[in-house]
Amino acid sequence: MHKYLPHTQNDINEMLEKIQASSIDDLFCSIPEALRLKKDYHVPSQLGDWELTKHMQELANQNKELLIFRGAGSYDHYTPSAVKALVSRQEFLTSYTPYQPEVAQGTLQYIFEYQSMVCELTGMDVSNASMYDGATSTAEAMFMAYAQTKKSDILVSSTMNPKIIDVIKTYARYRNINVILIPSIDGVTDQAFIKENIKDKMGVIVSNPNYFGIIEDYQNLGEIIHQEDALFILNQEGQSLALLKTPGELDADIACGDLQALGVPLSFGGAYIGYLATKQKLVRKMPGRICGITTDVDGKRAFVLTLQAREQHIRRAKANSNICSNQSLNALFVTIYLSLVGKNGFKLFASESLNGAHYLYKNLLETKKFEIVYNQPFFKEFVLKASFDVKAFDTYLIDHGILGPLHIGDNNLLFAVTEKRTQEEIDLLVEMVVNFK
């Protein structure tokens, strides 16, 4: 056995047998065949310092920066330069684990600030100190509903991002939770279905804006759900919290979603940051860390981890969730981002995204090369049906330096516009459409 590779071939075989996989490659079966690397990595065994720098530079030069019009969960938003500089401060990178509050006051304070901001953004009473991403935070919200109601069925809107639905189903499988998908009508959740089926369910999970960018009307949904003592779980994308009704205003019991849009850079699909916030009555069902403020024996302000007894390091197998980590550094990105852009900047950027998306929508329709798919209000993403070959269009745009919309089947394209897209850039995309043969 190699000292750095703890598993012998026997160990590996045993593990594969246990999960009924025939080879290591089976573990990657969810990755499409076409995307898998079939050849050797060809990693040179050693290079000198200068050679290595040169080699990495050459590799980096092969990257092509594209103009992004693709969203579906990860967005190209503006991050003030100061965020990266401050996040990289060594004090943040080396702080000791906050389990020992006396040596981690700085870490605990920013976690406390982060939680306070999330509560303000969502209109909820308490927030934990972040989750891996929006999908896992939504699945954890489901576990909270399960722990609270002791029921086994949950309704999940089919208008949610399919990747989030996948994660929910994966989590559900290991607790024998039954996920029932709510059908959609014209791109929005069929609320009549919820009304007819809410009895004996632990809760309902919906998202806003939904996968198609549509802003759904959940004004009276809370009442329908609460009549049956079920929980209303609302997944809401970070930037939209600036303009849309908050989960608190909609009487949701649990708010969850991704905050990547608030200062966390795009980085090959993650790590991102999920938020999870709830009402006081559910605080003991919430997973992960919660930081509180108190005073020490000398009457000085102090930050501490609180409500720890309900957590996995004490309750172990009996905890509601066994998540033990959080996305503390990414929570720091969000905290610094929000501190820097402030209330007005936060709203301004969200408005810019919304306006840019509507401007693009209008101009694309004028090219007569698209049809409206859903006639619904939308935020920064929207779907149009193309009258041309979408695969060739995608390649054509990439060749011209643009990462275009996401093909979501049936010639439907999902466009996204953030505050970073200037009018010139949007006009350029429209021009590319006009010129596409």
Next chain:
Amino acid sequence: MIKKGLLYAKSHEWLNVDGKTATVGISDHAQDNLGDVVFIELPQVGQTIKKGESFGAVESVKAASDMYLPISGKILEVNSALENTPELLNSDPYGSWIVKLEILDEKELDSLLKDSEYKEED
């Protein structure tokens, strides 16, 4: 302190049996070991819980522990006053009952300890 006239479980719950009904709480020793109780999770009225199963959890500043029902029973009543003032379990463990239940199998009472047999040990 061990109160006379009650039945006890090895897992430190006490029972006061009155005909077909039993009142259940946690012993003085249990509350002392837990430290300051800050929260109690109660079962739902009407729920049937089998012998040895958890009927709720009690959380202190340093631990969270399940409470086990030493006999099978149907929950008739829960002491909801504990939801707002869980510290009563510390100040008056024998006066602060947690649940009242209908005894489903009287024979199960035989496995419980009398006050003279109960030991304040972990």
